[in-house]
Amino acid sequence: MARIIYEIDHVSQLYKRGKVKANVDITLQVQEGEILGVLGPNGAGKSTLIKQMIGHLQPTEGKVSFYGTDVVQQTRRVAQQVAYYSQEPHVLASLKVQEALVFTGRLRGMAKLEAECQAEELLEMMGMTELRRKQLKHLSGGQRRMIGIGTVMIGSLPVMILDEPTNELDPANRRLVWNLIKERNLQGATVILVTHNVLEAEQVVDRVAVINHGRLLAIDAVAKLKQKVDQRLKFELITEFGRREEAAAAMRQWGHLHINGENRLILLVDKESASQVLDYIVHFPELPIEEYAVKPPSLEDVYFHIDGQAEREASGA
Numbered sequence: 204m205a206r207i208i209y210e211i212d213h214v215s216q217l218y219k220r221g222k223v224k225a226n227v228d229i230t231l232q233v234q235e236g237e238i239l240g241v242l243g244p245n246g247a248g249k250s251t252l253i254k255q256m257i258g259h260l261q262p263t264e265g266k267v268s269f270y271g272t273d274v275v276q277q278t279r280r281v282a283q284q285v286a287y288y289s290q291e292p293h294v295l296a297s298l299k300v301q302e303a304l305v306f307t308g309r310l311r312g313m314a315k316l317e318a319e320c321q322a323e324e325l326l327e328m329m330g331m332t333e334l335r336r337k338q339l340k341h342l343s344g345g346q347r348r349m350i351g352i353g354t355v356m357i358g359s360l361p362v363m364i365l366d367e368p369t370n371e372l373d374p375a376n377r378r379l380v381w382n383l384i385k386e387r388n389l390q391g392a393t394v395i396l397v398t399h400n401v402l403e404a405e406q407v408v409d410r411v412a413v414i415n416h417g418r419l420l421a422i423d424a425v426a427k428l429k430q431k432v433d434q435r436l437k438f439e440l441i442t443e444f445g446r447r448e449e450a451a452a453a454m455r456q457w458g459h460l461h462i463n464g465e466n467r468l469i470l471l472v473d474k475e476s477a478s479q480v481l482d483y484i485v486h487f488p489e490l491p492i493e494e495y496a497v498k499p500p501s502l503e504d505v506y507f508h509i510d511g512q513a514e515r516e517a518s519g520a
């Protein structure tokens with residue numbers, strides 16, 4: 204059995220004197236050595252949970268323990284063991300790239316030479332050695348984010364918490380970051396990864412916690428979550444420009460539908476009705492659908508399925 208690093212026990216967070224419930228009665232554990240993805244849409248309560256995990260926020264109710272002790276009673280130990288990458292602007296902005304990395308390494312107890320060597324290695328890995336003498340505030344948004352990832356990596360702390368690590372990055376850098384995360388995990392690091400990029404997260408996470416409206420809707424291994432929609436097939440439908448709602452209204456009768464872009468619909472249907480749906484699409488001439496494809500469900504579909512189910516239960520449907 205893997206050791207439990209984090210124990211989140213019936214945690215709730217209220218803002219604005221109780222008017223905003225950012226998270227509601229969340230209970231989960233993080234196991235040593237895993238990559239746990241925390242998925243949810245904007246405003247779901249993901250960052251609030253992370254702030255509680257690093258001790259920046261004391262939960263209104265419940266407790267977050269790190270190796271068995273309340274996080275807020277040992278923020279120093281947590282800071283020494285948990286590397287955190289936030290979405291917020293970089294506090295090291297006036298430092299040069301190399302200084303920012305070395306400074307962070309030194310704060311984590313590295314010797315000067317060791318920190319300088321690791322900073323150089325990281326810059327090489329990220330293809331950013333040319334930028335080492337530039338101030339962070341003079342970098343592009345994406346470059347600054349890459350250096351932010353570097354500051355999480357330096358010192359090789361045993362736990363990494365990354366809040367939307369690939370936001371603003373181009374495809375090559377996104378791949379690089381996912382590879383760095385996977386590599387660190389193979390070397391033993393536990394990773395908690397907040398994202399709404401479900402498609403990319405699927406490639407790296409071991410388990411997934413789905414959060415919306417502050418509540419934990421599901422937590423399990425990706426394969427187990429996928430079993431929930433295993434008996435379904437996914438239709439990806441591209442609608443005619445400006446006629447998405449019309450197409451959605453016609454297709455909703457066949458299964459669980461969600462809108463996924465200006466002219467893209469995703470329809471999850473039971474395997475038994477798939478041939479009927481196909482027949483309907485092909486033979487119904489008025490249907491404003493330009494292209495369709497049938498695929499097995501992805502983690503993204505599981506996510507929408509779980510979220511949709513929670514919405515339906517909440518509305519009593």
Ligand SMILES: Nc1ncnc2c1ncn2[C@@H]1O[C@H](COP(=O)(O)OP(=O)(O)OP(=O)(O)O)[C@@H](O)[C@H]1O
Binds near residue numbers: 399
């Ligand atoms: N300091 C605050 N004061 C008041 N309300 C807040 C505060 N921080 C967050 N909230 C609210 O709490 C809810 C959860 O916010 P949170 O930032 O945790 O969501 P998130 O899932 O991280 O969203 P995103 O993906 O957009 O970053 C939102 O409704 C948000 O508006």
